[in-house]
Amino acid sequence: MRTLKEVYNSSTFIELIFKFVEYNYGLKINEQNVNCVLNILYSVFDGFPQTEEDLERFVENNLHRCIFNNESYFFRNEPQLNYLKSVVKSGSYLNILSFGCAEGQEAYSISIVLTELGIRHNVYGVDISEHSIKDAVDGIYKEYDLKNLGEEYKKYFKKCKNGYCIDDGLKKNVEFFKINILKNTLDNLFNFKFDMIFCNNVLIYGNDNFKEYSARQLLAVLDYNGLLFTTKEEEEFFQGLYLLSRVSDNPVVFKKLDFKSVFEKDYRELYEFGDWDNKKIDSDLSENIRLYENDLAKEFSIEKCRELVNLLLNNNLLSEAKKWQYVILIADEYNKDDINRYLEILLLLGEYEEYLKILQKKVDIYKDKDDMKNLIEILKKVGNVNLLMGYQNMYKKLFGEYDDKD
């Protein structure tokens, strides 16, 4: 028999551990995996973890067995690889990300396909599990992993002591990193953009925060015109991002639209000023800015903030102006002019994604005719059909039939 107190304590402690995992890793422990987690927890610690480090090690080394479906093998997602083959151009040099790479089967499969085609490439695999990354780097696989491997690709494996070892030549093009996306960001880890990203059933295991964070980060490291491969189960998390346009249903592939060229054509006159942020600041000006900042730290007011933005804009310090203008908007006492000014700054800085997001918000709040037209025209060029139809309908309801000459 256990006393009520013992039962109470143990169950809340388990809950605490689950909360810890969810806060720090965004991973959900639910009815399906709770028994597996508890079994491992008891077997690893012979009771309970004593320190946070214990728990972190537990998550990074053991938890993946319960939370992720580790049914990964070579050429598991053949439609994706066939699509890849059909779109790559000879002579290109591709950077590819395998997000949630497990033991590297997907990353190496991609590398095999590209090597066969004679395309130069680097594939980067990232995963939350230290344990999986180590296995991926070792590159030793079991019979099961090779079950879907065509005869023509067998040459990339040789029998070794513990199974089948991947060819050393392939390993040169494939690298693996451990990352906890809630603690570090992909654009911190990689200082370049990817031509393609593979995200196959990773987000479904996380909580909402993890899903949103991951989808946004993946979008941020994908190059314009880059491709994002995902699954039917996960497409919904990417559908809402208006920078992505679906280019294939089976496999599910999204393309990152080239916003930049759409905008630069329309707002060319703004670029003729050029070179906004490389201005030298003289000491009077920097002293003046510092005074404003001190004042704001002592007594924050929107009026002071606006004055500071004026000063910064008059001296072409756009990035700083943007930050303070953003503060004005989030402080929730903004007016229409504040939003317009923010939009203007974003255009000047070339931050079109943010521009579109804010313009959309402005339309949603104020429903101005001209804004709505502007938004519709941009959406037409960018090619996001769902959003476009939504705003065309809104326009129709409010102002009648849409006419771009109007």
Place this chain on the structure above:
Amino acid sequence: MAFYKEREGKIELIFPVSDMDAITGCEIKDYINKIVNEVDVVIINFSRITYINSSGLRELIQILKLLQDKDKKLFLTNLSENIKKIFVNTNIIKIINIYPTDEDVKRSL
């Protein structure tokens, strides 16, 4: 409850346990509003916060204004790298006092 709290003399320590969004932020703001006359300093310990959205930032600024109006001080501690990045990117780091730990705040007072 979205946060724990603790009083040490004239210092109120607030320890949010769920991510900083409109709901958590608002709960904290309402609480501070209630106790603002009883304390000189409010410390919000961010060690359990992995994420803050724009509504969370809005509530923070309102908390800051609320305290400044009464001549009280606001400090944030234990920020994760991600949160720090958001504060740097929005200049909030320039208007709110940020310290590594609660002890550092107490030493500075």
